[in-house]
Amino acid sequence: MRSSPLLSIIIPTYNRCDLLPRAIESALAQSIEDREVLVCDNASTDHTDDLRESYETRGVRWVRNGENLGLCGNLHTAVFNHCKGKYFVVLSDDDYLTDTAYLEDACTFLETNPDIGFVHANIVMEDVRSGTIHELDRNIPERMQGKDFFLSLGKSSFDFAYLMTVVARTEKAKTAGFFSESEIPHGDSLAWLTMSLTSNVGFLSRNVASYVLHDANAIFNPKINAWVKDIRFFEIAYARALSSQIFSEAELKEWRHRMRNSYCGKVIDMLTFAPSMREAIATLGILQREHQIAEDPRLWLRTAKAYIKRIFRR
Structure with a gap:
């Protein structure tokens, strides 16, 4: 009998106490029961830690770094040192899940398809600056050979595996060196590409999360x-x-x-x-x-x- 959870929902955060609750609530609303919600606070200096006690009473596991490790360091440490799940997903503190059944379905897909290293899905891009919403409708096969996934990167605007939708096998992601390369924010894409060299890729064709575009996004700065x-x-x-x-x-x-x-x-x-x-x-x-x-x-x-x-x- 497995003592660790099937899935770890990892929420890295830094100084976003106003947005963090929405991300946590969307994780707690997921239908999958065999899971842990893990908040990794990167030494926030705002009121993020004030949220800790109330969420810990609801079963959320909370880890606070002694110092700011940077984005890459926080994500690497979360997966290598704190993640307990057979699978994991990373949900940014400013994004949130919208399909409450997605993580359960993704884990079921991985359990029944051992050749699949990770599964991903479509998202909704929510631009809070303009109030517009764009739904991705990518025509991607449910199963893709790892080689084909690798070669497809860069062929269109929407061929990335968006981080908040990727449910990955933890041990395979570790072997791929998830965010082991310092100062490379595309450490997730590097890991998915590396995993695709030894495993295939799954895709569930539905919008499962909201990627929130705001002035503090790195892509706008x-x-x-x-x-x-x-x-x-x-x-x-x-x-x-x-x-x-x-x-x-x-x-x-x-x-x-x-x-x-x-x-x-x-x-x-x-x-x-x-x-x-x-x-x-x-x-x-x-x-x-x-x-x-x-x-x-x-x-x-x-x-x-x-x-x-x-x-x-x-």
Whole structure:
């Protein structure tokens, strides 16, 4: 008889005591009974800890870090040190689950399909700034070969496995080094890509959670240095895929080219808003040294346009 829960619902948080209760309540509302709700407080300095006692009386397990470990450190520690479930899902403190049966169905799917490393689903994008809601309706097979999942990344705007929907096998995620690479916010995508090299991927075609867009989202507050570090995720995935020997050279070459154009291109566009020309030049040097952007004339043209905008920016 298993002493640990089937599923851990992990909620990492930092200074969002106003939003955190909604995320916790949505986790507690899930129909799955064989689960734990685990809040990992990253040394918040607001009133987050004031919520602790009331939720612990409702069975929520609460862990507070002695110091702020950063986003990646908090997620890594949560999975490697505190997660007890056979499976886990990470629910950000500003998002919430909407389909109360989803986590139970996802765990059932994994239990009956041992070749599946993780299962994910669609989401609703809720923009609280404009009051608009966009429902994703991705046409993804219920079962996808791991190789096909890997190669599909970057082919459309909505092909990512969104973190709050991914129910993953804990031991496989640990083996994949879930957020082991420091300072790479795409540590979840790196883990899913790594897992897809040795297992298949499941998908439940329904909207199960709300991804809340607000002014504090990282995607609306881009930092050049963070993006430069973050784009390492696809280079690491590329190296791991090479070692797996399950792809042809042409397949991986096309994949790396597509990913490099996408992510390096975003960083290049940010050069327009670099605080100084020195930082812009230094960033370009890193992109060339680590990602060989000189190999693609289109990226150099994009760079020239960014520098012109930077020079004449008022």
